Amino acid sequence: EADIYQTPRYLVIGTGKKITLECSQTMGHDKMYWYQQDPGMELHLIHYSYGVNSTEKGDLSSESTVSRIRTEHFPLTLESARPSHTSQYLCASTPDYSSTQYFGPGTRLLVL
């Protein structure tokens, strides 16, 4: 199983603030993903990356942006948080030879 870390685990911020959610993995996986998930709903893919300097938007429109400057690091940024951004954000990675994604512990974001 992949070692994948997310910080912070919980975050409460005010509307209009800029935030960055961190995601790091130590397995050298090229493929990484960001999902948004609300209770009772499926995981929605918002961003993914197939390697350094590669980023793509996912199936769910999101006002966030991502970067992939290093293989192990895939941060997600919200330039101006709004209450509609309140959700759980999940980061995942997968080795090249597999379709099995391994998830981090998630960040629960509450925007007031």
Next chain:
Amino acid sequence: DQQVKQNSPSLSVQEGRISILNCDYTNSMFDYFLWYKKYPAEGPTFLISISSIKDKNEDGRFTVFLNKSAKHLSLHIVPSQPGDSAVYFCAASASGANSKLTFGKGITLSVRP
């Protein structure tokens, strides 16, 4: 339109009995299927997967069955334990989709002591 459907939002089972969680899909291009378990405020944990070339895969107490003609898969947990109480997500992937997964909405399993 949802391509992966978990139509039963919840299931309650007594400890020691079998839990059967169902999942249906509509996209015939899906050829790899996974089950994840998720506790509140945590990330999903990979449980078991199955390729479309198989109809059954077993790992300890967990068995996944795939019926391609019906576009249906199920996860069996035997025997069920209170620690199995969680939300279970079904996910599917298609070859050439670069490992992108499509998830269902999840089933909340409660195992009663």
